Amino acid sequence: MFEYHGWIALRSTAEAIDDEPPLRLGEIQALVDEFAGYALMDLRPMNGTYYIHLGGHPNHGGQYAEAVIGLFAEVGKLAPGAYGLLYVHDDEHPEHMLNFRIHRLVRGTVTEYADHLLSPVIPTLEDEDTN
Template sequence: MYEFHGWATIQESPAEADAGQLDMIIQKIQLKITEFAWGSGLLSLNAANGSYYLHVGGFTNRKGAEAAEIVALYQLIGEIAPGSYGLLYTRDDENLEGYDNEFRVQVLARGQLQEQRDAFLSPCVPVIEDEVD
């Protein structure tokens, strides 16, 4: 199973949340989201109190198109709105690189998306799950 949960605050630059291009940035993000053909899961871009934020989440049977699309969306946000920041937690229990018992964290800050190890819920066994007999 592939599990993902994330959020991002959309800001035009680290110095100023809206320097005049935020509406255009939001339109580009919305356009990218319309390219995704998701059957399930959470993918929403919302506004509150003059700020924009993204929420994503879901479970798929296998790591599929959603995984690549979400990472591409976070990368796009970093490129066009380098003041944005957020986290994307993923877990792939079929990962062949040795990460099948842990969450990985994509950290979005200052235009960069960097993968890091999770220090809170990993290793999944025994932190959040029991060993299977």
């Protein structure tokens, strides 16, 4: 299983004030639309700022994991002032099957970090299977 939850606050640049320069909302919406139908994902304004919220739990990560993390990188290219976090857990990942990983988007760059709040999944979130 591949589980992910995240958000991105959209800003065209780190210096942007009152939507100047304007966001490339059409291109960003097209990226969000690619996940329509099989993910919880939306792009919407709240109090003058646009946000992307996303979450999902498909059976396998693989290409889907790459696409979700790639979304963060693509948004960073289109809106270099955007920032956000993506928590992922891939129980099929050979190195991180028992851990969540955090992907951080800041100033157009996505970096990956170890999670210490929900990891290790066993025993933090789940009991060990004793059968």
